[in-house]
Amino acid sequence: IFFQVNSSVTDKSIAVLPFENLSDSKEDEYFTEGMTDEILTELSQISGLKVLSRTSTAQYKDTKKTMKEIGEELGVQTLVEGSVRKVGDQLRVIVQLINAKTDEHIWAETYNRKMEDVFAIQSEIAQQIAKELGSRLSATERMRIEERPTENLEAYDLYLRGKSFANDFWAGEDIQNVPVAERMFRAAFRLDPNFVEPYSYLIAMYIDVYY
DSSP states (O other): OOEOOOOOOOSSSEEOOOOOSSOOOOHHHHHHHHHHHHHHHHHHHTTTTTEEEEEGGGTTTTOOHHHHHHHHHHHHHHHEEEEEEETTTTTEEEEEETTTTEEEEEEEEEEEEGGGHHHHHHHHHHHHHHHTOOOOOOOHHHHHHHHHHHHHHHHHHHHHHHHHHHHHHHTOOTTTHHOOOOOOOHHHHHHHHHHHHHHHHHHHHHHHHHH
């Protein structure tokens, strides 16, 4: 499903709002949060885009505020919102790019893929958004965005679970989240020793615990 509406975008400031978890199990919330974070990370690697951090947008989870209100509060021109539904090895991701000034849809698409295509979905979303906002990707940026962080989907799932606990810790919740996140990250890079992200998150978490 795809549609596109011409809409004037005067700058390239953007915020990725927390995606909605439409999976039958609420336990899959970690996966939806992970998808949101990964798309935000992909976008932040594109020069020319001003992408707000997760810290700035996390407050809008389940918000009743309008796109215009959110855009004004965050000081951005465009917003990304979406939903994720995960059933077995099937994945359905709906994403929309919205002009926060006019509340008009700039672009929207629905992805019905298998879990093995999760990285391709993230890459396609980031590249399409960049295109809609008039940002031309360099060869290096394109290669970085299209690169698969791991070929082991079990390791990736553990990494996303670990991130969820680590993010709760960083949000000021119980420090007991730390050892759980640590176990998830260590399990992830045991399955794939070349998977860099679990290492980096574990190191960052250790530093914050120390301080």
